[in-house]
Amino acid sequence: MKVLFLIILEDKPPPSNFSLKSLPEVRIDVVARIILSIFPKFTSYIEPTLHVVFAKENPTLLEVTSVTKIDSDFDEVSVAAEIRDLINYFYANHKQIQKQHFQANWKSIKDFEKYLKNRIIDHREAFYLHETGKNINEEISKENLGESYVFILGGRHDISEKHENIITKLDIPKLNLGEKSYLASTCTTKVLYHLEKLHL
Structure with a gap:
């Protein structure tokens, strides 16, 4: 099963020289927690991918397809450092960098609606996680x-x-994970757990 988590951050892309000591200022702390909640994949049945869209000013996409080196020292700061290396390399060389244990891309999005349409075509079924949606169990x-x-x-x-x-225009149904709000990283964990449970 292929699962794409598409996170929309209503913030501008982080600068290439962002400080690892001030991750909340550029929202990379949120991104790092989500990455750690998804990777490495905890079941051979589900193949996760993460897209993070920084939607303000010059919309930019961080695409993470694989993180294979996770140990006790690999934390939010470690993930943030990998992302910063990726951004720096991209702006310096105008091409993607592929590391052995952190497979990711960094690229501009010219048309958000077209980008979203293509993701739906690629994956067939799409849901917008929202408190007012129908329950995931149903x-x-x-x-x-x-x-x-x-x-x-x-x-x-x-x-x-x-x-x-745009989400409404594309007729993407809303889906909720329970009666209360959750952090994005908790949402991704709950979705993966639900899908894994159904496969058992």
Whole structure:
């Protein structure tokens, strides 16, 4: 099963020289926690990918496809350092860097709506994680389990009205994970746990 988590951060892309001591200022702390909640994949059945869109000013995409080196020393700061190396290399060489244990890309998005449409085409089924949506237990069960999903959610703050309108225009249904709000990294963990449980 392919699972894409698409995080929309209503913030501008971080500078290439961001400080590892001030991660909240550039929202990289949120991104790092999400990466650590998804990778390395904890089941051979689910193949996760993470897209983080920094949506303000010059919309930019961080795409993470694999993180294989996770040990006790690999924390939020370690992940942030990998991301900073990726951004620096991209701006210096205008091409992607591929490290052995951190597979990721950094690129501009010219048309957000077109980008989102393409993700839905790639993965067939898409959901917008939102408190007012239908419960995940009702919408994704053993009887209707698919092979490819996109889960869209906000990062530190709610998704803007502009981007919500695009999601609505594309007729992407809302899905909730329970009766209360969760951090983005908790949402990704809960979704993966739910999908894994259905496969057992």
